[in-house]
Amino acid sequence: MELFHNLILGFGVAISPINLLYCLIGVLLGTLIGVLPGVGPVATIAMLLPITFNLNPVSALIMLAGIYYGAQYGGSTTAILVNIPGESSSVVTCLDGYQMARQGRAGPALAIAAIGSFFAGCVATLLIAVAAPPLAELALKFGPSEYFSLMVFGLIAATVLARGSLIKAIAMVVFGLLLGLVGTDVNSGVLRFTFGIPELSDGIGFVVVAMGMFGTAEIISNLDLKDKREVFLSKVTHLYPTKDDLKRSWASILRGTALGSCLGILPGGGALLASFGAYTLEKKVSSHPEQFGKGAIEGVAGPESANNAGAQTSFIPMLTLGIPGNAVMALMIGALMIQGIAPGPQVMNEKPELFWGLIASMWVGNLMLVVLNLPMIGMWVKLLTVPYRYLFPSILVFMAIGVFSLSNNPFDVLIMAVFGVLGYICVKLECEPAPMILGFILGPLMEENLRRAMLLSRGDPFVFFQKPISLGFMVASAVLLVIVALPAIRAKREEAFVEEPK
Amino acid sequence: MRIKSPKDFWAGLMFIGTGLFFLIWAYAYYQMGTAVRMGPAYFPFVLGGLLAFLGLLVFIEGFALESTGEPLQLPFSFLDLVIAVAIFAVLIYLSTKAGISSDYGMLAASLVVSVLTVLYRPNAKALVLISVGCIAYGYVMKPLGLVAATAALVFISAFGGHEFKWKEVSILFVVLMVFSYLVFVKGLTLPFPMWPAAWS
Numbered sequence: 001m002e003l004f005h006n007l008i009l010g011f012g013v014a015i016s017p018i019n020l021l022y023c024l025i026g027v028l029l030g031t032l033i034g035v036l037p038g039v040g041p042v043a044t045i046a047m048l049l050p051i052t053f054n055l056n057p058v059s060a061l062i063m064l065a066g067i068y069y070g071a072q073y074g075g076s077t078t079a080i081l082v083n084i085p086g087e088s089s090s091v092v093t094c095l096d097g098y099q100m101a102r103q104g105r106a107g108p109a110l111a112i113a114a115i116g117s118f119f120a121g122c123v124a125t126l127l128i129a130v131a132a133p134p135l136a137e138l139a140l141k142f143g144p145s146e147y148f149s150l151m152v153f154g155l156i157a158a159t160v161l162a163r164g165s166l167i168k169a170i171a172m173v174v175f176g177l178l179l180g181l182v183g184t185d186v187n188s189g190v191l192r193f194t195f196g197i198p199e200l201s202d203g204i205g206f207v208v209v210a211m212g213m214f215g216t217a218e219i220i221s222n223l224d225l226k227d228k229r230e231v232f233l234s235k236v237t238h239l240y241p242t243k244d245d246l247k248r249s250w251a252s253i254l255r256g257t258a259l260g261s262c263l264g265i266l267p268g269g270g271a272l273l274a275s276f277g278a279y280t281l282e283k284k285v286s287s288h289p290e291q292f293g294k295g296a297i298e299g300v301a302g303p304e305s306a307n308n309a310g311a312q313t314s315f316i317p318m319l320t321l322g323i324p325g326n327a328v329m330a331l332m333i334g335a336l337m338i339q340g341i342a343p344g345p346q347v348m349n350e351k352p353e354l355f356w357g358l359i360a361s362m363w364v365g366n367l368m369l370v371v372l373n374l375p376m377i378g379m380w381v382k383l384l385t386v387p388y389r390y391l392f393p394s395i396l397v398f399m400a401i402g403v404f405s406l407s408n409n410p411f412d413v414l415i416m417a418v419f420g421v422l423g424y425i426c427v428k429l430e431c432e433p434a435p436m437i438l439g440f441i442l443g444p445l446m447e448e449n450l451r452r453a454m455l456l457s458r459g460d461p462f463v464f465f466q467k468p469i470s471l472g473f474m475v476a477s478a479v480l481l482v483i484v485a486l487p488a489i490r491a492k493r494e495e496a497f498v499e500e501p502k
Numbered sequence: 503m504r505i506k507s508p509k510d511f512w513a514g515l516m517f518i519g520t521g522l523f524f525l526i527w528a529y530a531y532y533q534m535g536t537a538v539r540m541g542p543a544y545f546p547f548v549l550g551g552l553l554a555f556l557g558l559l560v561f562i563e564g565f566a567l568e569s570t571g572e573p574l575q576l577p578f579s580f581l582d583l584v585i586a587v588a589i590f591a592v593l594i595y596l597s598t599k600a601g602i603s604s605d606y607g608m609l610a611a612s613l614v615v616s617v618l619t620v621l622y623r624p625n626a627k628a629l630v631l632i633s634v635g636c637i638a639y640g641y642v643m644k645p646l647g648l649v650a651a652t653a654a655l656v657f658i659s660a661f662g663g664h665e666f667k668w669k670e671v672s673i674l675f676v677v678l679m680v681f682s683y684l685v686f687v688k689g690l691t692l693p694f695p696m697w698p699a700a701w702s
Contacts, residue, residue: 051690054690165510165560165563167556167559167560167563168510168513168560170556171513171517171553171556171557171560174521174549174552174553174556175517175520175553177549178520178521178524178546178549178550178553181545181546181549185532185542187540187542188533188541188542190532190533190542192528192532192542192546193524193527193546216632216633216636219628219632220628220629220632220633223628223632223662223663223664224577224628388663389660389663389664389665389670390670390674392632392659392663393655393656393659393660393663393671393674393678394674394678396632396635396636396655396656396659397639397652397655397656397678397682399636400636400639400640400651400655401682401686401692403640404639404640404643404694405686405692405694408693409640410605410637410640410641410643410644411640412640413636413637413639413640413641414608414636414637414640414641416636417633417634417636417637418633420632420633420636421629421633424629425516425576428509428574428575428576429509429512429513429516429574430509430513431513446545447545450540450545451540451545454537454538454540455538455539458538459536459537459538461537
């Protein structure tokens with residue numbers, strides 16, 4: 001049993017004291033920022049990236065991963081108790097979770113959310129362990145044309161699954177690709193689009209862009225809104241769900257986990273899409289859809305399981321192909337590169353302790369979250385009473401320190417501020433920043449593989465349609481685009497994203 | 503013809519402008535190469551063209567669509583943006599002309615833009631003061647050290663929030679300063695100067 005052997009290796013790495021510590025730090029930090037609205041996992045991971053430079057690669061990845069799935073747990077707490085999605089993936093949890101809390105059933109809602117998340121986490125961990133090795137094996141056979149087509153597919157899938165206008169999302173991807181080209185051209189050594197600024201010769205730092213687009217831009221947008229958070233705290237009594245609750249929610253948990261796992265693997269997927277999809281699904285299959293929005297426990301169980309499953313399975317394309325499916329995975333790739341590890345299918349063979357250690361740590365982290373979080377809910381809720389006017393200068397200080405310490409150069413902080421303004425404008429123009437970040441990180445890779453593929457094929461662009469795997473990705477991309485362009489599906493896609501809390 | 507969706511209109515313009523810029527710049531300054539051996543200009547040229555084309559589609563949608571949702575609300579106009587960039591360009595140019603580091607030009611320009619914003623565009627306060635706070639942090643750090651830089655960031659950005667109370671913000675500054683010192687300077691041993699270089 002090779003799988004068994006690998007998992008034992010992984011757990012050996014994950015339960016070493018130092019890694020347990022970083023796992024704990026990660027999940028606690030993740031829960032913390034999950035509880036606090038206005039700070040997301042992207043900004044937090046970006047903030048911590050420079051610091052991971054001093055850690056060993058396994059500990060660094062374990063901690064960063066913990067932040068991402070920890071945030072899914074924390075986000076549901078805020079959604080249920082205060083009707084504010086602490087995390088965007090918890091938006092739908094507000095609908096029924098808060099209603100349950102108003103009926104005095106906050107405890108069961110929180111417990112079901114935690115149980116569902118834990119179950120989904122376990123399944124997703126196992127799924128990664130089973131699915132990743134064959135995928136990586138397949139990926140090892142990829143040549144430049146396959147990689148190029150795969151990236152085209154990934155980027156298109158990311159735009160299809162993004163919110164809002166499809167054309168704008170594709171335009172943002174192209175914009176990101178172009179920004180990624182700034183710096184020294186690896187083939188010719190020519191400095192491109194640097195305008196004589198020496199700091200740009202290495203390209204624009206990914207962390208800097210991410211912090212600006214997701215960090216400062218988010219703070220500015222939050223300050224634009226009036227601070228209208230009212231904390232309605234119902235006492236959380238009797239945590240344990242009744243037998244009836246369990247009976248009603250176990251099927252939802254299963255469905256949520258299955259749907260979340262599938263959507264997480266897709267490029268552009270992840271926690272957000274999974275939770276929206278699961279809520280719609282639960283409403284569709286329910287025998288009493290009129291109860292949704294009035295405190296149906298299925299409406300909590302499904303999405304909460306789905307977002308955790310999605311958060312974890314989105315690691316699969318990152319770990320096996322080296323291709324990020326969402327902004328958090330793009331940051332993970334950044335973390336690998338900081339450590340001098342080229343992301344891709346070879347990581348599994350060359351660094352098995354890293355790969356399996358990370359996977360095992362996810363299960364350990366999920367266990368920690370369940371054990372630690374339910375008793376600590378009171379403390380997390382207290383945090384919500386901290387006003388935003390204390391929070392945002394603190395976040396800014398940490399971001400500024402993080403960015404400045406990248407190379408001790410004020411120029412990085414300046415670029416962060418510039419991207420903050422750009423990100424703010426993009427939000428106002430309803431252009432999603434997430435596809436841009438994906439394009440930004442894939443830009444140089446795409447150009448590299450395009451050049452190689454064209455060189456090998458002597459300039460014949462049809463090479464992308466001649467190799468079977470490459471052709472498959474190209475056809476899949478085209479089908480995706482056509483499907484989304486169909487008016488009926490277009491309406492559905494818009495509908496799926498407007499399930500706002502009342 | 504009336505603009506039905508100003509968001510699409512401006513987004514389209516932004517994409518067209520950016521796309522054309524990359525396309526023209528690549529064509530003018532870098533080698534194009536051939537499809538077999540692509541030069542540094544090839545990929546950006548193609549992408550720039552694609553972006554401009556997509557921008558055009560969005561732009562046209564801005565006219566064609568029935569009005570969607572609420573209108574675009576930016577706290578500043580296009581002209582404000584141009585003026586702000588111009589102030590930065592002029593002051594940075596002047597500071598290098600005067601023989602001092604362009605860093606001071608950057609700081610001076612940040613200050614001018616902040617004051618102008620607070621006086622004339624109060625709605626853009628959050629946007630400008632938070633950005634300027636970050637810039638100030640970076641450019642104050644080298645000459646004056648971590649304490650001054652943190653103070654600049656905390657006070658400037660807090661001023662961009664809804665309410666500003668000296669006492670509260672001062673306490674926040676002290677707490678953050680102590681935390682930064684313990685975690686980043688002592689704990690992670692990041693090589694930041696604490697105090698102005700002239701003092702030591």
